[in-house]
Amino acid sequence: MTERSMKGVALCTSVTVAALLAAACTTAPPATTLTVGPVEGNTFVVRDVRVFDGERTLERVNVVVQNGRIASIGPRTPPRDLPVVDGAGRTLLPGFIDAHGHVPNAAALRDALRFGVTTVLDMLTGIDGVRSLKAQRNGLAPTALADLYTAGSPITSPRGLGTQFGIPFTTISAPAEASALVTARIAEGSDYIKILYEPGAPLFTTVSYETLAATVQAAHRAGVLAVAHVSALEGAHGAVRAGIDGLVHVFSDTVADATFAAEIAARGVFVTPTLSIIGAFQGRGIGPALAADSRLSPYLTAAQRTELTKPGPDADHPMAPYLKRFEIDRAKTNVQRLRAAGVRILAGTDAPNLGSHGVSLHGEMQLLVEAGLSPAEALTAATLGPAQVYRLADRGRITSGARADLVLVEGNPMQDIKATRAIVRIFKNGFEVSRAVPPGPSGGHPVTAAVGAGRGGRDP
Numbered sequence: 001m002t003e004r005s006m007k008g009v010a011l012c013t014s015v016t017v018a019a020l021l022a023a024a025c026t027t028a029p030p031a032t033t034l035t036v037g038p039v040e041g042n043t044f045v046v047r048d049v050r051v052f053d054g055e056r057t058l059e060r061v062n063v064v065v066q067n068g069r070i071a072s073i074g075p076r077t078p079p080r081d082l083p084v085v086d087g088a089g090r091t092l093l094p095g096f097i098d099a100h101g102h103v104p105n106a107a108a109l110r111d112a113l114r115f116g117v118t119t120v121l122d123m124l125t126g127i128d129g130v131r132s133l134k135a136q137r138n139g140l141a142p143t144a145l146a147d148l149y150t151a152g153s154p155i156t157s158p159r160g161l162g163t164q165f166g167i168p169f170t171t172i173s174a175p176a177e178a179s180a181l182v183t184a185r186i187a188e189g190s191d192y193i194k195i196l197y198e199p200g201a202p203l204f205t206t207v208s209y210e211t212l213a214a215t216v217q218a219a220h221r222a223g224v225l226a227v228a229h230v231s232a233l234e235g236a237h238g239a240v241r242a243g244i245d246g247l248v249h250v251f252s253d254t255v256a257d258a259t260f261a262a263e264i265a266a267r268g269v270f271v272t273p274t275l276s277i278i279g280a281f282q283g284r285g286i287g288p289a290l291a292a293d294s295r296l297s298p299y300l301t302a303a304q305r306t307e308l309t310k311p312g313p314d315a316d317h318p319m320a321p322y323l324k325r326f327e328i329d330r331a332k333t334n335v336q337r338l339r340a341a342g343v344r345i346l347a348g349t350d351a352p353n354l355g356s357h358g359v360s361l362h363g364e365m366q367l368l369v370e371a372g373l374s375p376a377e378a379l380t381a382a383t384l385g386p387a388q389v390y391r392l393a394d395r396g397r398i399t400s401g402a403r404a405d406l407v408l409v410e411g412n413p414m415q416d417i418k419a420t421r422a423i424v425r426i427f428k429n430g431f432e433v434s435r436a437v438p439p440g441p442s443g444g445h446p447v448t449a450a451v452g453a454g455r456g457g458r459d460p
Contacts, residue, residue, distance in 0.1 A: 039085065042068040042140070042404065042430025045078040049087020050412065052376070054094050054384030054397035057414055063092060065404040068140035068430035072400060090424060091412055093379065094396050095119065095405030098361050099272045099386040100248050100348025103130055107438075108357045109145035114299055114435050115358030116426050118405035119147045119395055121348070121386060123194055123227075123248055126167045127152035131189045140403065142431040146358075149390065151227070152190035155181065155215050161196045161204045161229070172207060175214035182218040192225040192390065193218075194248065197235050202321040206235075213242040225390065231325040233260075246270040246389065248348065250338070252278055252331035261334075261341035270389050272348040273335050275367040279328040280354035283312040286363035287355050295421040296359050299435050304356040312354065336372035345373060346389060347382035362421050375417040404430035 043066045051058040051073060062078045064071040072078075095118025103109060103122040112120050119137075122130070130150060137147035153169035155178075156162040160171065172181050182193055195215050198206045207215070212228070219226035220243070227246040228239040232253040239247060240263060250273035264271070279285045287308035290296055300308070313323060339345055347368060349360040361382060368378040387396025394403045406427040411419035426433040 038432045038434075039083050039427075041083075042142075042427075044083040044085060044430075046085045046087045046092055046406075046408065047078065049408070050091045051398055052091060052093050052379055052383075052414060053399060054387070055376075055380055057376070063087075063398065063406075065406075065427070065430050068404050069394075070398060070400055070402045070404055073398060085408065085425065087408065089410070091409050091414075091419070092398065093407045093409065093413070093420070094383040094387075094398050094402075095407055095426075095428065096347075096361055096382045096420075097121065097386040097392070097396055098349055098351065098357070098382075099346040099390075100274050101351050101357060102353070103133070103148055103150065103357075105129060106133060106145055108352065109133065109148060110438065111301065111304060111356060112146040112351075112358040113144065113426065113428060113433055114437075115296070115362065116407035116420070116423055117146050117358045117361050118407075118426075118428055119149070119386075119392065120357065121390060122148060122150035122152075123229075123348075123350075124151060124154050124162065124165075124167075127189045134189065140429040143428055144433070146428075147395075149191045149392070150189065151192055151194035152185055152188060154194045154196050154229070155185070155207065156196040157205045157207045157211075159205045160207065161198055161201070172211055172215070175208075175210045178211060178214035179218040179221075182215060182222055186222055186224060190224075192227060194227050194229065195239075195244075196229045197239055198229070198231060199234050199238065200232065201235075201325070203319065204322070209238050209242065212238065212244075216243045231322075236260075236264075240264055240267055240269055243267075244269060246272065246346075248272045249274050249278075249350075250331050250334050252327045252334060253325040255330050255333050256337055258337065258341065261337045261343065264338060265342040268344075270344040270346055270385075271335075271338055272346040273331060273368070273371070274348050274350045274364070275328065275331055275335070275371065276355050276360050276364045277350035277353050278326045278331045279367070280312050281323050281326045282328055284328055285312065285354055286367060287360070290359050290363045293421055295423070296362065299437060300356070300359065301437055304359065307352050307354065307356045308359065310354055332367070332371040335368065339372050339377070344385060344389065345377070345381050346386045347378065348386075362418075365417050365420060369417045376414050378417055379413060379420075 046063040097119045099121045101120040133148045154162045158171045216226040225245040227248045228244045230236045233251045236251040291308040347364050349364050351357045351360045365378040383396045408425045410422040413419035
């Protein structure tokens with residue numbers, strides 16, 4: 001080596017050492033602050049967390065929330081000036097969507113949010129009482145309530161199912177009435193149209209097949225979904241043939257064959273099984289186990305506990321002849337066959353019927369797994385699935401631009417679906433949600449739910 005090159009090496013080395021020393025003496029940028037208590041505001045980062053984004057799992061990523069929406073997801077080092085929520089060993093999930101509830105008032109939405117259900121798809125309620133509750137869903141303001149979408153009043157025949165619940169609404173008698181009735185329902189606040197179709201059912205009349213088909217067509221012309229309450233295979237066949245978008249209960253009077261399951265899949269019809277209520281009708285509900293779960297029990301109101309542990313209807317109940325159609329083992333078998341055929345399955349509870357808003361969805365996901373879905377599929381059924389089906393573009397997923405409706409849980413629910421119950425933190429519109437149980441009774445409804453309690457009740 002020449003003398004000149006030796007000097008070059010020495011110079012380079014001295015410069016490098018000097019740079020390292022200078023760097024060591026420079027004050028490091030402030031570390032991100034780990035937030036132990038509630039996050040203030042709706043901008044923060046969840047660090048080093050497992051993410052289920054609605055359909056796939058991402059390991060050890062950082063999720064940045066800015067102004068109530070997801071800004072980024074990935075391994076990249078997040079901005080240093082944001083509050084940090086520790087995600088190590090935990091799983092971040094999209095806020096849950098209950099695809100079949102009945103919402104009489106704000107208390108129901110408060111109960112739902114306390115258990116991570118950030119959106120409820122109502123399937124029958126008095127529209128006047130809940131119309132004002134819909135306003136919040138389009139904004140990103142702090143709220144103690146889940147968001148609401150609703151079918152409002154159902155489409156049913158005179159003396160048909162639904163007319164016994166004490167909610168005043170117009171019934172339908174002929175196909176020619178369908179277009180005007182659908183227009184009226186949408187004008188009063190219905191986001192989608194629910195049709196009660198129960199051919200051959202005891203106790204009730206039902207709309208004719210022709211009226212069903214005309215109503216479905218009218219809904220589609222108006223640009224909204226049409227879904228059907230069915231309990232039996234005959235009704236399911238008719239609804240699918242009429243072009244229905246979804247069945248909001250699984251039929252359980254008979255086990256379907258593979259041909260019909262394939263037809264449902266080919267037509268793109270989704271099914272919301274509501275296994276929770278079907279089991280409860282037989283006195284085999286999951287509610288008591290939910291009420292006893294130490295991860296859930298501390299957050300229940302007294303009214304919720306009562307609904308979860310209420311006995312099912314006995315043989316003397318006035319609706320007993322109709323309720324014989326509902327059978328949990330056949331229902332689970334049908335879910336298994338539908339899933340095998342590729343039918344989209346959604347998670348819905350029918351709360352508060354023999355169950356309760358929010359908490360019952362954790363039981364429904366367990367029942368879907370028992371019926372053959374994987375835990376990841378059950379999670380999709382409670383997040384991305386209903387968001388896609390009901391065209392809710394900014395929720396049910398963890399992706400850039402989505403609203404930050406988030407549930408952080410201990411453990412890995414993709415391995416054990418019951419891990420959804422181990423809630424650490426809930427965020428709605430990016431704001432942290434208090435899980436404090438409200439004092440006093442948790443709002444009921446004059447006709448709520450009491451197929452198991454004696455008289456009356458809501459849509460099963």
